[in-house]
Amino acid sequence: MKYLEKLRNSGLRPTKQRLQICEVLFDTEKTFHFTINDLANKIKKQLNNKISLATVYNTVHAFEKKGYLKQIPINSNQTYFDTNISDHHHFYDLKEEKLIDLDNSDVGPINILKKINGKKIKSVEVLVKLED
Amino acid sequence: MKYLEKLRNSGLRPTKQRLQICEVLFDTEKTFHFTINDLANKIKKQLNNKISLATVYNTVHAFEKKGYLKQIPINSNQTYFDTNISDHHHFYDLKEEKLIDLDNSDVGPINILKKINGKKIKSVEVLVKLED
DNA sequence: ACACCTTTTTAGAACCATTATAAAGTAGAT
DNA sequence: ATCTACTTTATAATGGTTCTAAAAAGGTGT
Numbered sequence: 001m002k003y004l005e006k007l008r009n010s011g012l013r014p015t016k017q018r019l020q021i022c023e024v025l026f027d028t029e030k031t032f033h034f035t036i037n038d039l040a041n042k043i044k045k046q047l048n049n050k051i052s053l054a055t056v057y058n059t060v061h062a063f064e065k066k067g068y069l070k071q072i073p074i075n076s077n078q079t080y081f082d083t084n085i086s087d088h089h090h091f092y093d094l095k096e097e098k099l100i101d102l103d104n105s106d107v108g109p110i111n112i113l114k115k116i117n118g119k120k121i122k123s124v125e126v127l128v129k130l131e132d
Numbered sequence: 133m134k135y136l137e138k139l140r141n142s143g144l145r146p147t148k149q150r151l152q153i154c155e156v157l158f159d160t161e162k163t164f165h166f167t168i169n170d171l172a173n174k175i176k177k178q179l180n181n182k183i184s185l186a187t188v189y190n191t192v193h194a195f196e197k198k199g200y201l202k203q204i205p206i207n208s209n210q211t212y213f214d215t216n217i218s219d220h221h222h223f224y225d226l227k228e229e230k231l232i233d234l235d236n237s238d239v240g241p242i243n244i245l246k247k248i249n250g251k252k253i254k255s256v257e258v259l260v261k262l263e264d
Numbered sequence: 265a266c267a268c269c270t271t272t273t274t275a276g277a278a279c280c281a282t283t284a285t286a287a288a289g290t291a292g293a294t
Numbered sequence: 295a296t297c298t299a300c301t302t303t304a305t306a307a308t309g310g311t312t313c314t315a316a317a318a319a320g321g322t323g324t
Contacts, residue, residue, distance in 0.1 A: 012301095013301075014291095015290075035281095054282095054305095055303075057282070058302095072207075073205050074207075075204075075205050075206075077280080077281070079281085091248060106246035108241065108243035110240060112234070112239060113238045113240070119263065121261070121262060123261045127257045128255070128257075129255045130253060131252055132250065144272095147273080167310095183273085184273060184275070185275095186274065186312080187272080209281090211310085211311085
């Protein structure tokens with residue numbers, strides 16, 4: 001089973017439901033953005049199987065904690081996740097309410113000059129809002 | 133009344149409640165970050181007066197739409213606003229769950245190389261997550 | 265000051281994403 | 295197969311935000 005490692009590392013047993021979630025999340029060329037609801041619907045349609053929301057929430061959060069998924073910092077009523085865990089950024093099209101990936105190489109190097117006493121930088125995320 | 137302009141521009145009449153919200157938001161040297169609840173509590177404590185949540189929400193959103201307040205893009209169960217509307221960024225201390233301003237001058241110039249067809253850049257916001 | 269009409273405030277209900285719960289089901293070890 | 299701990303599930307609870315409709319306040323003309 002190709003997802004065993006991700007599940008094990010996240011402290012999750014490989015159950016049928018979790019493997020199906022993995023299939024939808026990770027068995028694809030392209031990375032994508034999603035909300036919990038998006039994901040639950042995708043599973044239902046793509047695998048013709050309903051997984052309870054609680055399970056989806058738990059699994060997604062376990063993956064997020066281990067870095068197999070990333071939360072996208074944006075103000076919305078729903079939380080957006082990204083299967084693209086490489087260091088990158090986002091456009092947010094305000095009109096269409098859609099996220100677009102922005103590779104690190106498409107943003108000049110970012111140098112944070114200010115230091116905070118006793119703290120390390122964990123991540124630097126850029127959100128570029130777009131209008132017409 | 134010193135807040136007339138902000139209220140007028142936001143399409144709001146200068147009522148007692150709205151002027152009190154202005155007082156707490158804008159009558160201070162330092163800018164600050166807040167949630168709607170923070171603000172309602174601050175008004176209650178500072179002015180010894182309770183303003184209904186609905187009014188606070190309406191007024192804050194009207195100011196935000198006109199650019200007198202900024203939403204801070206961050207994943208949280210509550211929405212964070214900033215009275216600092218200058219072009220700037222944020223640290224987010226994950227442990228303390230606290231936001232810290234990061235001046236534009238403390239971040240090297242950011243150059244977005246990728247262009248999106250027919251869209252203009254409205255804002256570029258950087259969130260720097262901090263850990264111990 | 266008064267009457268009239270519009271806007272605003274308010275308390276509470278509604279909404280909805282997320283989290284908690286607890287009972288039934290499943291996995292893995294022995 | 296049995297036992298125990300972990301999982302799934304439907305459903306309830308939570309909590310921030312939005313909606314509602316009735317009461318209050320503002321603005322205007324007389």
